[in-house]
Amino acid sequence: MGQMMFYLIFFVIFPVLLSIYWRNTYNAGLKSDLCLRMKIAVEGCMHGDLDNVYRTLQHMEKVQNTKIDLLLCCGDFQAVRNEKDLESLSVPPKYRSINSFWKYYSGEQIAPYPTIFIGGNHEASNYLWELYYGGWAAPNIYFLGFAGVVKFGNLRIGGLSGIYKSRDYRSGHYERPPYNENTIKSVYHVREYDVHKLMQVEEPIHIFLSHDWPLGITDCGDWKQLVRYKPHFETEVRERTLGSKAAAQLLEKLKPPYWFSAHLHCKFAARVQHGQDGPVTNFLALDKCLPGKKFLQVLDVDSEPGPYEIQYDEEWLEITRRFNPVFPLTIRSANFGGVHIDKQDCRQWVRSKLQARGAQPFEFSQTAPSYKPSNSVSYASLPGYTRNPQTESLLQFLELPYLLDDTSESSEVFKSPFPSSYRDDSEEIPIDDVDELEELAEVAGDASCASAHLTLNFYSTSCPSAELMVRDTVRSASNMDPTVPGKLLRLLFHDCFVEGCDASVLLQGNGTERSDPANQSLAGFSVIDTAKRLLEILCPRTVSCADIVALAARDAVEITGGPLVHIPTGRRDGKVSSASNVRPNIVDTSFTMNEMIKLFSSKGLSLHDLVTLSGAHTIGAGHCSAFSDRFQQDSKGKFRLIDTSLDIGYAEKLMKTCPAGANPSTTVKNDPETSFVFDNQYYRNLLAHRGLFQSDSVLFTDSRSSQQVENFAEDQVNFFESWVQSFLKLTSTHVKTGDEGEIRTFCTTANT
Numbered sequence: 001m002g003q004m005m006f007y008l009i010f011f012v013i014f015p016v017l018l019s020i021y022w023r024n025t026y027n028a029g030l031k032s033d034l035c036l037r038m039k040i041a042v043e044g045c046m047h048g049d050l051d052n053v054y055r056t057l058q059h060m061e062k063v064q065n066t067k068i069d070l071l072l073c074c075g076d077f078q079a080v081r082n083e084k085d086l087e088s089l090s091v092p093p094k095y096r097s098i099n100s101f102w103k104y105y106s107g108e109q110i111a112p113y114p115t116i117f118i119g120g121n122h123e124a125s126n127y128l129w130e131l132y133y134g135g136w137a138a139p140n141i142y143f144l145g146f147a148g149v150v151k152f153g154n155l156r157i158g159g160l161s162g163i164y165k166s167r168d169y170r171s172g173h174y175e176r177p178p179y180n181e182n183t184i185k186s187v188y189h190v191r192e193y194d195v196h197k198l199m200q201v202e203e204p205i206h207i208f209l210s211h212d213w214p215l216g217i218t219d220c221g222d223w224k225q226l227v228r229y230k231p232h233f234e235t236e237v238r239e240r241t242l243g244s245k246a247a248a249q250l251l252e253k254l255k256p257p258y259w260f261s262a263h264l265h266c267k268f269a270a271r272v273q274h275g276q277d278g279p280v281t282n283f284l285a286l287d288k289c290l291p292g293k294k295f296l297q298v299l300d301v302d303s304e305p306g307p308y309e310i311q312y313d314e315e316w317l318e319i320t321r322r323f324n325p326v327f328p329l330t331i332r333s334a335n336f337g338g339v340h341i342d343k344q345d346c347r348q349w350v351r352s353k354l355q356a357r358g359a360q361p362f363e364f365s366q367t368a369p370s371y372k373p374s375n376s377v378s379y380a381s382l383p384g385y386t387r388n389p390q391t392e393s394l395l396q397f398l399e400l401p402y403l404l405d406d407t408s409e410s411s412e413v414f415k416s417p418f419p420s421s422y423r424d425d426s427e428e429i430p431i432d433d434v435d436e437l438e439e440l441a442e443v444a445g446d447a448s449c450a451s452a453h454l455t456l457n458f459y460s461t462s463c464p465s466a467e468l469m470v471r472d473t474v475r476s477a478s479n480m481d482p483t484v485p486g487k488l489l490r491l492l493f494h495d496c497f498v499e500g501c502d503a504s505v506l507l508q509g510n511g512t513e514r515s516d517p518a519n520q521s522l523a524g525f526s527v528i529d530t531a532k533r534l535l536e537i538l539c540p541r542t543v544s545c546a547d548i549v550a551l552a553a554r555d556a557v558e559i560t561g562g563p564l565v566h567i568p569t570g571r572r573d574g575k576v577s578s579a580s581n582v583r584p585n586i587v588d589t590s591f592t593m594n595e596m597i598k599l600f601s602s603k604g605l606s607l608h609d610l611v612t613l614s615g616a617h618t619i620g621a622g623h624c625s626a627f628s629d630r631f632q633q634d635s636k637g638k639f640r641l642i643d644t645s646l647d648i649g650y651a652e653k654l655m656k657t658c659p660a661g662a663n664p665s666t667t668v669k670n671d672p673e674t675s676f677v678f679d680n681q682y683y684r685n686l687l688a689h690r691g692l693f694q695s696d697s698v699l700f701t702d703s704r705s706s707q708q709v710e711n712f713a714e715d716q717v718n719f720f721e722s723w724v725q726s727f728l729k730l731t732s733t734h735v736k737t738g739d740e741g742e743i744r745t746f747c748t749t750a751n752t
Contacts, residue, residue: 038153038303040207041071041113044262044286044295045120048078048099053289054112056296068298069308070152071113074262074286075120075161075211079127079137081105082371088126088177090184098371104138106370111140114152114310118144119161120211120263125187126177127368128161130388132404133320133395136364142310144209146173147194149201149316151359154304156313158254159209160198162188163263164244166457166467167566170558172328176405177385193327193334195246198254200319205256206301212263214251215243217283221270230266239461251281258299261285267294311359318347321398329406331563331720353397362393454568454732458547463539467569470548473531474555482676485556486620487524492553492731493616494522495546497603498585500734502574503545506747509577516579518586521623525748528552532747545747546571550731557727560619562678563720565727572741575750589626589693593702596695603733605726611699611708612726615719617692618682619675621667624658627693633660645697647689654692668692683713 043053057068079101080086086096103109117137119128131137134145144150144159151157168189175183218226218237227234236242251259255274259281265288272281287293322341328334367386385405395402459466478484495505498513505513506528513519528548535543547569558564587596600610630643630651639660641651650672657668669675670692671682682696686709691697700709712719742751 036303036305037300038069038155038308039066040299040301041068042260042284042286042297042299043071043073043289045076045122045265045288046073046078046117047076047122047288048080048097048101049289050104050111051100053296058112060298068113071111071115072157072207072209072260073115073117074209074260075118076122076262076288077101077117077119077137077143078122078124079105079141079143080124080371081127081368084368085124085127088124088179088184089122090125090188091122101138102371104141105366107139108370111138113140114308115141116144116150116152116157116159116209116310117141118159118209118211119146119188121163121185121188123188125175125179125184126385129175129177129187129404130367130386131391132173133391135361135388135390135394139364142361146191147198149198149205149313150361151311151313153306153308155206155301156204157207157209158198158201158205158256158316160190160194160247160250161211162190163212164246165189166245166460169246170333171564172330172332172334174329174331190244190246191328192246193323195250196334196336197319197323198250200323201254201315203315205254207258207260208250208254208256210244210247210250210259210261212247213243213261213268213285214247214259214283215245216240216248217243217251217270217272218268220272220283221268226266226268230264233264235461241461241464255279256281258301259283262288265293310361312354312361314350314354314359315347317354317398318343318350321350321400322346324398324400324403327403329403332561333558333564350398357397362390362397365389454570454735454737456566456568458569459539459543463535463542465538466535466543466547467551469534469538470531470551471555473527473534474552475559477527477530478556478559483621484524484527485560485676485678486670487522488527488549488552488556489616490620491522491524491528492549493613494519494582494586495549496730496733497587497599498581499574499576500736501546501550501571501731502734502736502741503549503571503744503747504574504577506545506549507577507750508748511579512577513579513582514577516582518582524552528747536745541743541745544571544573544741544743546573546735546741548747554727554731556619557678557723560676560678563724565724567728567731570737572736572738573744573747573750574736574741587695589622589695590629591695591698593698593704596698603730605729605733607704608708608722609726609729611705611712612719612722613730614696614699615680615682615712615723617670617696618680619678620670621675622670622692623664624662624666624668625664627654627668628658630694631655637661643694643697645689645701646691650688650690680712680716680719683709683719687713 041057046053057071061067078089078099080089080098081102083098086098089096104111127137128143131143132146134143134148134150137143142150144161146161147159149156149158168186168191170192172193173191175187179187219240223237227237233242251272255278257279261283262285264285266285267287268285270283272283274281284297286297287295289295322339322343326334326336326338365388367388387402387405391404392402474484474488491505495501495503498504505519505522506525508514514522528545531548531552532545550567550571551569554565554567585599587599596610597607600606605613630641630646631639632642634640637660639655641648654668658666671685672690673685674681685691686696686700689697691700699705744751
């Protein structure tokens with residue numbers, strides 16, 4: 001009897017009162033010609049406590065003499081089947097617990113209500129990856145997938161799993177089990193690809209689920225009451241940085257009548273009016289399943305007669321089929337330009353397939369042994385990844401290839417491109433607070449960083465759109481002129497190697513770095529100036545020119561197919577720029593290996609960094625004068641080859657393009673094979689003795705670096721991984737922070 005009263009007081013009375021409030025607030029006045037109403041229960045963070053949630057709803061049914069038709073869960077479901085799954089659960093080891101999902105997975109118990117859930121940031125990600133497209137996690141318990149839409153009766157229910165982190169948003173789904181300390185976190189970060197698919201939905205969505213809240217949602221509710229309960233939210237609420245940009249984008253596009261979230265462990269209601277006379281979205285965030293917490297809500301939704309069954313959604317299957325060819329399974333973002341399937345034809349094809357087979361999801365199938373409390377089970381022999389028959393059947397139905405276990409070279413390994421020292425990691429805090437602290441704080445570096453004052457997302461509050469504006473400016477300029485990325489990358493090197501990464505190379509005037517003859521061929525300044533002008537309008541005197549140069553170079557690499565690098569920001573602009581500092585601090589194309597090693601070492605960069613960063617020559621171009629020392633003019637005024645390390649055929653092409661007396665403005669592509677693509681072709685060229693500059697060729701002819709050149713030539717993934725690490729070191733070279741520098745109003749002149 002005591003246990004019964006415990007559930008009644010803590011798990012029933014609170015939800016019933018909240019349910020009455022929800023219906024009175026949002027359902028009053030709703031007009032409908034239908035006499036039927038579907039009763040839907042919504043739960044916040046499940047944390048694997050299915051037993052208590054289901055018991056609470058069953059008590060509620062008895063007390064109110066009613067029937068629940070559907071349960072929705074807003075993430076942190078924790079579908080843990082066995083002890084092995086705990087290794088993929090991103091929580092501190094001492095808080096990992098089997099809980100009760102395994103009972104429903106094994107069939108020991110059956111979920112009393114159809115249950116639909118999305119993923120959060122504390123999940124058995126290895127299992128959810130098997131069901132990327134959605135599917136039965138257990139009988140009567142359906143996972144919406146990393147993004148998905150299903151039908152329940154006449155309702156369309158959509159959802160987006162995970163939480164938003166800007167650093168991983170544009171990356172592909174490169175993580176695979178078993179996860180390391182980085183990928184166990186990044187695997188649940190929302191990706192642009194999944195959001196883009198949801199943005200294609202045109203038909204009405206009735207209910208949408210997200211784990212974290214849409215950015216700006218607090219403007220539409222009683223935020224003052226929220227910060228009284230959660231005072232540490234106040235700064236983010238006032239600065240409109242609390243929540244997910246991706247979810248906000250979807251809210252504006254989809255405009256569903258209901259939107260439910262969790263993550264921040266509190267209840268918060270809001271009402272979003274879309275335009276003056278537009279539709280209204282009723283938003284509700286809920287807590288986690290604990291006594292006294294507001295974790296559960298029941299609402300009545302107008303409905304047509306049943307049957308109330310979970311079914312595939314025709315439009316969503318069409319979108320899935322059209323966009324699967326550009327499914328990004330590497331660090332790189334999706335190439336949406338690769339979608340070539342006609343929308344209407346695909347829709348008709350899906351419709352005919354569903355008419356022939358029916359819309360019921362494929363049957364549940366166990367893919368791993370279930371937890372057994374009575375005896376220990378060895379999981380050592382289990383494979384790291386298992387194909388889920390449901391997913392295989394769905395892909396066969398849609399006539400799509402199975403890609404989720406792709407471990408070929410094209411998948412570019414599963415290591416995070418982000419250094420462990422820059423990851424957020426709250427390992428020593430209670431599970432109750434993990435969500436909040438992860439969302440409130442980014443651990444952006446440590447003492448090993450060249451400057452402890454550089455932080456990730458430095459402008460997240462002062463100028464949230466800063467990085468996006470730089471990226472858009474670089475992309476726009478690159479679309480007009482494909483040589484721009486190479487120019488921006490070279491500009492960064494010439495900046496960081498002289499006075500450090502402080503934008504001193506941008507300053508104009510007699511005697512400045514920019515005036516030195518070695519910098520006369522630099523370009524890309526107009527791109528930096530354009531980005532700066534836009535940012536000065538949006539966020540005056542906030543974003544440094546030094547950060548713009550670093551971000552633009554970073555984006556130039558990613559735009560041309562290279563790895564995305566998440567760099568910390570917060571650099572200040574230098575006040576000194578002297579031409580006399582240029583020559584002693586930049587690499588001359590005629591340098592020997594010893595000269596280059598000495599120079600790189602003075603910047604805190606290793607031989608490994610030297611070979612890696614030389615890969616920047618995979619894009620860009622060089623002037624004829626930069627490699628003319630490899631030839632000698634004969635008595636007839638023609639060049640002949642004197643550098644025997646150069647391939648003869650390649651040398652003849654160079655001499656034809658750059659004959660003796662060639663125009664000084666004539667240029668040759670650094671990489672004659674894939675000149676506008678950031679890849680490992682540069683190193684393959686070196687193996688073929690086709691390095692444009694002497695400083696390139698020596699990397700392969702010198703025994704100290706030849707092995708690394710060969711490794712990069714054979715393995716692009718290896719090159720990309722090394723590039724991320726070395727680029728981070730380069731962009732942190734002798735930076736100025738705080739009072740060491742300034743924020744220029746114009747990048748070409750120091751402030752007066």
